Amino acid sequence: MSAAPDTIRIALGAAPATDAFGLAVRLDGAAVLETVQAEGPGLFRALETPFTPAAPVRAGWVIGFLARGPVRLPVLMPCDGWVLAAAPDGARVGHGTPLFRILRAREGIIP
Amino acid sequence: MIEILSPSGHASVQDAGRFGHRHVGIGSNGAMDGLALKTANLMLGNAAEAAAIEVPGVPMRVRFLADTAFALTGADTGATLDGRPLPRNWRDFARAGEELLLGHARQGVYAILAVAGGIAVPPVLGSRATHLRGVFGGFEGRLLQPGDRLPVGESTAGPGAFGVVPPEKALPLGGDAAEATTVRVLPAAEYEAFSDEARRALWATSWRISGQSNRAGYRLMGPVLTLAEPIEMRSHGLVPGVIQGPAGGQPIIQLADAYTAGGYPKIGVVIEPDLWRIAQTPLGGALAFRRCTYDEALAAHDALESHLARIRIWLATCGLGAAA
Numbered sequence: 001m002s003a004a005p006d007t008i009r010i011a012l013g014a015a016p017a018t019d020a021f022g023l024a025v026r027l028d029g030a031a032v033l034e035t036v037q038a039e040g041p042g043l044f045r046a047l048e049t050p051f052t053p054a055a056p057v058r059a060g061w062v063i064g065f066l067a068r069g070p071v072r073l074p075v076l077m078p079c080d081g082w083v084l085a086a087a088p089d090g091a092r093v094g095h096g097t098p099l100f101r102i103l104r105a106r107e108g109i110i111p
Numbered sequence: 112m113i114e115i116l117s118p119s120g121h122a123s124v125q126d127a128g129r130f131g132h133r134h135v136g137i138g139s140n141g142a143m144d145g146l147a148l149k150t151a152n153l154m155l156g157n158a159a160e161a162a163a164i165e166v167p168g169v170p171m172r173v174r175f176l177a178d179t180a181f182a183l184t185g186a187d188t189g190a191t192l193d194g195r196p197l198p199r200n201w202r203d204f205a206r207a208g209e210e211l212l213l214g215h216a217r218q219g220v221y222a223i224l225a226v227a228g229g230i231a232v233p234p235v236l237g238s239r240a241t242h243l244r245g246v247f248g249g250f251e252g253r254l255l256q257p258g259d260r261l262p263v264g265e266s267t268a269g270p271g272a273f274g275v276v277p278p279e280k281a282l283p284l285g286g287d288a289a290e291a292t293t294v295r296v297l298p299a300a301e302y303e304a305f306s307d308e309a310r311r312a313l314w315a316t317s318w319r320i321s322g323q324s325n326r327a328g329y330r331l332m333g334p335v336l337t338l339a340e341p342i343e344m345r346s347h348g349l350v351p352g353v354i355q356g357p358a359g360g361q362p363i364i365q366l367a368d369a370y371t372a373g374g375y376p377k378i379g380v381v382i383e384p385d386l387w388r389i390a391q392t393p394l395g396g397a398l399a400f401r402r403c404t405y406d407e408a409l410a411a412h413d414a415l416e417s418h419l420a421r422i423r424i425w426l427a428t429c430g431l432g433a434a435a
Contacts, residue, residue: 048187048199048277062198065274069425070281070418072198072274 036078036100038093042066044075046089053084056105063100066093080105112176113164113226115259116210121167121326124230124249124261125367127160129238133348133371140240140248143167143221143326143367143390146278146415147185151225153422154182154202154275155268161229162239164255166222167326168393171213173224175205176260180227180268186219186391200277204270219391228264243326243368271431278387281418284401291317291397294385296354297408299377301342305356309336313354313378317397318362324394326368331398335360336378346374352381354400364389364398382408384415 038044045065051057057077064086065072077083085101093099115122127148128141142148142165152161164173168186175181182202183190190197193209199218205211213222232239232250241249250259284293302310312334321330336356349355353365355375364381365373366389381389382403392398403411 058195061195062201062272065198067276068429070276070422071425071429071431072200072276073429074198074272074274 033084034078034081034102034104035098036063036075036102038066038075038095038097038099040066041094042068042073042092044087044089044091044093044097044099045072046086050086051083053082053103055082057081057083057102063102066099075099077102112263113179113230113261114174114176115255115257115261116172116174117257118171118255118259120169120254122171122255123165123241123243123253124162124232124239124255125165125241126162126229126239128367129236129240129242129248132236133350136371137236137242137245138369138371139351139367140242141238141367142223142240144185144219144223144387146387146419147221147223148225149419150200150275150278150422151182151184151202151223152229153419153426154184154273155180155225155227155266157225157227157229157266160238161225161264162232162249163223163225163230164261166213166224168216168220168222170215172210174210175207177207177263178205179263180204180266180270181211182223182225183213184223184225186216186222188213188216188222190214190222198274201272201274203272216393220393221390226263226266227268228266231262231264273429273431275422278418282414284385284388291399292388292392293399293401294388295382295403295408295411296379296400297382297403297405299353299380301338301344301356301376302378304338304340304342304376305378306337306339309334309338309356309378312336313362314400314402317399319397320392320394321361322394326366328366328369329364329389329398331362331364333361336362338376342376344374344376346372349373350380352383352386353377354379354381366390382411384408384411 045067059079061077062074063077064075082103087099125142128139184200187199190213235248246252316333318331318333323330349365355363356378357375
């Protein structure tokens, strides 16, 4: 069944066991989920008021922190989109540890 | 240069305070939350006593007229920079023309907006703090108004963006009731002159902060604190933190804009390292007093200084010194 040209079909499903967040999204049949990884070691800290999956987030916004002692380094949204899942607050992470599962906005999706 | 676009009702320029003039009736003034000021200055590589804008609780919009590194500490105002949300206790970088919006405080009361280089108003008697009663210091000795353009000092601070852990997480004071902020208190000179009942009530009461409270002092609502027998006192020196028991019986805590002398008997004094906790408790909120010893007060002072030192060391470790 084909979608109308101006319709976006989003399918949420279980991800392969290897997916850190157990979450898969296919948009018009193509996987569009991306993972934001830790750029170095530290403790992952969530925002005090984390973004909900319904809130559009712009590229460059702070979506969480990598804590080193009392210092909080920003984890930035790499593109416009939505934050769907996050690592647990306080998790010890290293370089490349998945921190966020995000849905990349296609051009024009975020007004 | 920073331009005030829409002011918070009582925003003012404050620094770490004006000291050495109490004997001639000039109090310290300075930021209500001195820890927030020091933290913001640390994040920017400023001198600890550099002046900043203190924003009490209500929205304010400012425009940066030049590229400026800035830090926001103290109350959580849900601030945005040209629409981009900024986390709490955060340092960031504004491009010329960008607008910073501080919203209603979601947590705490007094926000500090500091800029790299400090707010460069002329110092008066060694300080840039606004003395509102004396109409000197700060920006023209008054509260900020729309259209005010505040000079910013020289700085080589770069565009780094980072934050530090909120103070209530770094310096927890166990026993904080959900609805009362706990602060440590030393018995003051006339403590023994109050009735047994009053002394018990001091420690046992959750004191509500009255709406008749401001930078000069907080009036508390709770049981009447009576003296064991009437005493006559001469006026004596006051410092921020002193808890007076006036004739009406409802205690007053003297704060940053406190008068320098008064005649009410003093039942206690909130230790200086806990004054920031009072500053961040809203009117209508409650305070609980925990008795402490002089040694415990000194230890609290050391703990606060260690917290700041730890931030300084970790900033250096992360390569986020003054030039971040």
